[in-house]
Amino acid sequence: MNFAFTEEQAMFRDMFADFAAKEVEPRAEHMAEDEEVPAGLLKKAAMQGFLGALTPEDYGGAALDPMSYILLLEEIAKSDMSTAMVLHVHNSLASQAILLCGSEAQKEEWLPALAEGGAVGAWALNEPDSIALGSMQATAKVDGDAYILHGTKAWVSNAGIAGLYVIFAVAPEGPTAFLVPADAEGLKLGNRDKTLGMRGVQINPLYLNDVAVPAESVLGQPGGAQAVLDQVTDFSRLSMAAIALGGAHHALDLGVKFAIDRKQFGSEIALKGAIQAFIADSALEVETLRSQIYRCASLAEQGKLDREAAAIAKLWANRVAYQVGNRMIQTHGGYGYILDYAIGRVFRDCRTIEGIEGTNRSQQTAIAKSVLATHGFAA
Amino acid sequence: MRIVVCIKQILDPETIKFSRSQQAIDDRLATRIMNPPDRWALDAALRFKEADPSIEVIAMSLGEPGVEDVLREALALGCDRAILLSDAAVVKARAAGLAQIVATAIRRLRNVQLVMTGHMALDTGSGTLGARLAIELGDWPVLMNVDQLRLEGGHITGLQYADEKYYHSSYPLPAVATVLETPQHPRYPHGADIINAYRVRNVEVWSSLALGIDPTTLPAPTTGRQLRVPPARQLGLIVEGTPQEAAQTLVAMLRSRRVI
Amino acid sequence: MDLTLPKEYDLLRHMIRDVMENEFAPVAEEADEKAEVPFEAIKVAAKAGLFGIPFPQEYGGSGAGELGYVILMEEISRVDSAMATVVGAHIGIAAMAVYVDGSRALKEKYLTPMAQGAKIGAFCLTEPAAGSDAAAIKTRAIRSNGNWVINGTKIYISNGPFADLFSVLAVTDPALGARGGVTAFVVEKEMGTKIGVVEKKLGIRASATSEVIFDEVEVPQANVIGQEGLGFVTFMKTLDLGRVTVGAASLGGAQKALEMIIDYARLAEKYGMPLAHQQQVQFMIADLYSWNEMLRGLVYRTAWMVDNHRPFAREAYVCKLMGSEIASKAVSYAMEIHGALGLSRDYPLERAFRDARIAEIFEGTNEIQRIIIARDLLREVGVHIEP
Ligand SMILES: Cc1cc2nc3c(=O)[nH]c(=O)nc-3n(C[C@H](O)[C@H](O)[C@H](O)COP(=O)(O)OP(=O)(O)OC[C@H]3O[C@@H](n4cnc5c(N)ncnc54)[C@H](O)[C@@H]3O)c2cc1C
Numbered sequence A: 001m002n003f004a005f006t007e008e009q010a011m012f013r014d015m016f017a018d019f020a021a022k023e024v025e026p027r028a029e030h031m032a033e034d035e036e037v038p039a040g041l042l043k044k045a046a047m048q049g050f051l052g053a054l055t056p057e058d059y060g061g062a063a064l065d066p067m068s069y070i071l072l073l074e075e076i077a078k079s080d081m082s083t084a085m086v087l088h089v090h091n092s093l094a095s096q097a098i099l100l101c102g103s104e105a106q107k108e109e110w111l112p113a114l115a116e117g118g119a120v121g122a123w124a125l126n127e128p129d130s131i132a133l134g135s136m137q138a139t140a141k142v143d144g145d146a147y148i149l150h151g152t153k154a155w156v157s158n159a160g161i162a163g164l165y166v167i168f169a170v171a172p173e174g175p176t177a178f179l180v181p182a183d184a185e186g187l188k189l190g191n192r193d194k195t196l197g198m199r200g201v202q203i204n205p206l207y208l209n210d211v212a213v214p215a216e217s218v219l220g221q222p223g224g225a226q227a228v229l230d231q232v233t234d235f236s237r238l239s240m241a242a243i244a245l246g247g248a249h250h251a252l253d254l255g256v257k258f259a260i261d262r263k264q265f266g267s268e269i270a271l272k273g274a275i276q277a278f279i280a281d282s283a284l285e286v287e288t289l290r291s292q293i294y295r296c297a298s299l300a301e302q303g304k305l306d307r308e309a310a311a312i313a314k315l316w317a318n319r320v321a322y323q324v325g326n327r328m329i330q331t332h333g334g335y336g337y338i339l340d341y342a343i344g345r346v347f348r349d350c351r352t353i354e355g356i357e358g359t360n361r362s363q364q365t366a367i368a369k370s371v372l373a374t375h376g377f378a379a
Numbered sequence B: 001m002r003i004v005v006c007i008k009q010i011l012d013p014e015t016i017k018f019s020r021s022q023q024a025i026d027d028r029l030a031t032r033i034m035n036p037p038d039r040w041a042l043d044a045a046l047r048f049k050e051a052d053p054s055i056e057v058i059a060m061s062l063g064e065p066g067v068e069d070v071l072r073e074a075l076a077l078g079c080d081r082a083i084l085l086s087d088a089a090v091v092k093a094r095a096a097g098l099a100q101i102v103a104t105a106i107r108r109l110r111n112v113q114l115v116m117t118g119h120m121a122l123d124t125g126s127g128t129l130g131a132r133l134a135i136e137l138g139d140w141p142v143l144m145n146v147d148q149l150r151l152e153g154g155h156i157t158g159l160q161y162a163d164e165k166y167y168h169s170s171y172p173l174p175a176v177a178t179v180l181e182t183p184q185h186p187r188y189p190h191g192a193d194i195i196n197a198y199r200v201r202n203v204e205v206w207s208s209l210a211l212g213i214d215p216t217t218l219p220a221p222t223t224g225r226q227l228r229v230p231p232a233r234q235l236g237l238i239v240e241g242t243p244q245e246a247a248q249t250l251v252a253m254l255r256s257r258r259v260i
Numbered sequence C: 001m002d003l004t005l006p007k008e009y010d011l012l013r014h015m016i017r018d019v020m021e022n023e024f025a026p027v028a029e030e031a032d033e034k035a036e037v038p039f040e041a042i043k044v045a046a047k048a049g050l051f052g053i054p055f056p057q058e059y060g061g062s063g064a065g066e067l068g069y070v071i072l073m074e075e076i077s078r079v080d081s082a083m084a085t086v087v088g089a090h091i092g093i094a095a096m097a098v099y100v101d102g103s104r105a106l107k108e109k110y111l112t113p114m115a116q117g118a119k120i121g122a123f124c125l126t127e128p129a130a131g132s133d134a135a136a137i138k139t140r141a142i143r144s145n146g147n148w149v150i151n152g153t154k155i156y157i158s159n160g161p162f163a164d165l166f167s168v169l170a171v172t173d174p175a176l177g178a179r180g181g182v183t184a185f186v187v188e189k190e191m192g193t194k195i196g197v198v199e200k201k202l203g204i205r206a207s208a209t210s211e212v213i214f215d216e217v218e219v220p221q222a223n224v225i226g227q228e229g230l231g232f233v234t235f236m237k238t239l240d241l242g243r244v245t246v247g248a249a250s251l252g253g254a255q256k257a258l259e260m261i262i263d264y265a266r267l268a269e270k271y272g273m274p275l276a277h278q279q280q281v282q283f284m285i286a287d288l289y290s291w292n293e294m295l296r297g298l299v300y301r302t303a304w305m306v307d308n309h310r311p312f313a314r315e316a317y318v319c320k321l322m323g324s325e326i327a328s329k330a331v332s333y334a335m336e337i338h339g340a341l342g343l344s345r346d347y348p349l350e351r352a353f354r355d356a357r358i359a360e361i362f363e364g365t366n367e368i369q370r371i372i373i374a375r376d377l378l379r380e381v382g383v384h385i386e387p
């Protein structure tokens, strides 16, 4: 067993941290206020290769190993969770799905564009009344050698800035994933979804008003949406967990700095037992979360990341992010409630994690199912 | 002059449940409130009083002793007096009997020029007391379902709603008016007036004996024999096919069931 | 032991709920988003006497005591927690300080217009170096020609930007400090108070919070609340009363969250069945209901103790501590159940979540509440602890 980063991973991490400090941190507050990602930031990210993070070099990507990619998300999230989430949806969902399930033609058409930042990727799976393929309402009717997409997609992150949507709809063959360029006729963005946190991520509903797409835009097989999800879901949960880790780490950092600066009753509040308990419990949670996430990244490197490990990472991430954010805002006293201090934004973002890619309950269900299965019980 | 406002206490429709298994109303958790339209009637009466302080507004209710609460609410809202018509012999009176008792009490008060009610009680949906009172009081004119009431030159004027239209109506006093709810929210009682309505002020209780009513001569109250909750609605039938096909199928179905 | 509420309190609750649902509910979301105080609705509330509920009628109040005040805060918070802060700062601490220790003349002059809502109050205690450690205040009042001249800066003052009257704590004898050297004053805006930074906040955004600056502000001797030198005691007594109603406000918020959970669990279907059929959801509902009922018992008992002149300070700490934590938990559960919908700013939970957080922080952080409860209990066995 070896818990050390390779030299390359360690170098990458420093580079990511440097980028986060120089480019992301100074913009974070404005992104939350203006509720958008500045185009300039994405351009800089593209120049660093962050928009083709997992994409092989043949397609213009940076070909990061899974561990390095997880470090990228963690380091960016330490400065701003919204920015990390934009990268996550683009890389872990859109680009990954094409890389793992796409035809050679699709890879050539989309991967270089995505990697260069020519097109940002978005993932349109959920619907107002559906979070599972089984209950999906959007349809893809066959018309000659094209499909006509019709329906409504909800909570589409990056919707406002995307060049490419991965859209899920029910075709005659069953639920199917499609690659749809943003300028396709009949695609329409709904009103911006305003959220508690992650305000920098542009999220909208997406209306499919009879969008005609050629048969070649099917990702994987017609009726193969489940196979696409099986390929990306676990790693994408892990990468959301990494964002939570960065956020929780950031919150702890802010809280500790405040506790050292702030004096009440004649001494630094960092010396008070209650505050030390906050710090200790938070460090405990952040470090155990980090261990689980790095373990999962290492499993991913070996191609062995499984549903249970990823769900444990995400469920623990949901809880840790919220709890640490909560303790650290409390550590700030009244200052935590005033938006001049970054902790307010981080607290909001930390809580929002829970609603993305599987609520606590769905993770619990997945974990329990898997644990019960090891005892020969099918839940 | 005096204005009498008739107020009914009802079960808050939002807190009533129906029990299908018992085929009965389940009011165990229901709360009792002032019939909402009566609040608008009261509000209009109190506006008259604001314009002319010599007007005395009297709230009146017939019912069980617990009905006192809506009268206290009326006091809190600004009524001068509140009268509860209550004794074992009359609390069950409805419709015609109710009108007789209330009219007797109104005559007892003297110098009542205007009687106001809500346009209907939301529990029974009946809405007849105003008209019945007008007859009992000696064929007073009655403005049914009115809004924007004004008192001027010995007349009561308002916009009367009937047959989906509004009509201007004006009648000389004494008269009866049944008042509609309007979008404008009626006044809120002041906190201090609420406290005083219970701690300082008084609800007068008049019995049938005091009114000189012989309960045995009152018309018998209507009684319910059985209450039934309508059956749950079944899912309808959806006729499939192109419009032409569907229309044909539908016509055939209606014919076969002898609807057409 | 008769635990039924006198009937006037049912009617009082009914009226307050009516005002909140008709006047505040329709504007609450926009007021939060734009961080604007809903003054029009506040005027209606003032007219219905909401700002004088606990105070005697001789001072323009309703005479409903602490019990009435608890009901008020519970009902306000069901609809709009930001408003609970506006009212809490105004009645619960600013006006309450005058009520608790002010002379009859001072009450007539200042409590009456505050109870009527004609003037709005703010409570000025916190300073940059004095948050939890309130005794560390630096704002100074110096005697001059029979008047007092106040200098200093107060921060995070609720209602600061629009208050007409300020209950202010200042040092009058630095040698004695909090033990006899601090005095409470009522200061009129016209005496020269200035408003500094108006803060942008995480939640309760429809309440306004600002710096209040005293720069050579001259205040008559008559405006001293209670005895010179004993202002710290006045302010602490006032905060004790305020804490009961932080508990009450929390109860209102927690109750609303429970109602939202039950409603959503009944309607929302996941995997072909209403959420209500999931045991995890059922347990949340059961736990929350249990906590709410405990809190209700505590809050109403404490209000009864206040109105019946029993010592209540320790219970008040528990009201604030448990209330704020139960309310946060309730909203947090509601959010978890609602999934992405709970995170949307088009749905009221998101606002409730940001708003609920303040109750664990202000009117003494929950750590301070815990320290004081423990200090109290330990003192009984002869152990003296320092915060
Ligand atoms: C929205 C808002 C409205 C407000 N309204 C008012 C108002 O109207 N009037 C007014 O006077 N003030 C008001 N305040 C100020 C509020 O009461 C203070 O913020 C609060 O008392 C905490 O003080 P602080 O912010 O200085 O935090 P600190 O006292 O600096 O606390 C920081 C952290 O240290 C902890 N801590 C401090 N001392 C100890 C200790 N001895 N042991 C263990 N832990 C400790 C605290 O619990 C907290 O977690 C308001 C604040 C806010 C945010």
Ligand SMILES: Cc1cc2nc3c(=O)[nH]c(=O)nc-3n(C[C@H](O)[C@H](O)[C@H](O)COP(=O)(O)OP(=O)(O)OC[C@H]3O[C@@H](n4cnc5c(N)ncnc54)[C@H](O)[C@@H]3O)c2cc1C
Pocket (backbone or CB within 6 Å): A089, A122, A123, A124, A125, A126, A130, A131, A154, A155, A156, A157, A158, A195, A198, A203, A352, A355, A356, A357, A358, A359, A360, A361, A362, A363, A365, C270, C275, C278, C281, C336, C337, C338, C339, C340, C341, C343
């Ligand atoms: C900021 C943000 C960005 C998002 N971005 C995207 C995006 O880019 N693309 C996209 O497609 N979606 C996106 N989403 C949607 C998100 O992935 C889903 O909302 C999430 O999966 C949860 O679904 P839900 O909101 O319907 O919550 P629900 O699942 O409805 O949560 C409500 C309750 O349902 C129950 N429940 C849910 N699942 C299960 C289960 N499996 N077993 C048992 N009970 C269950 C739980 O009790 C849960 O508490 C985003 C959401 C947010 C908040």
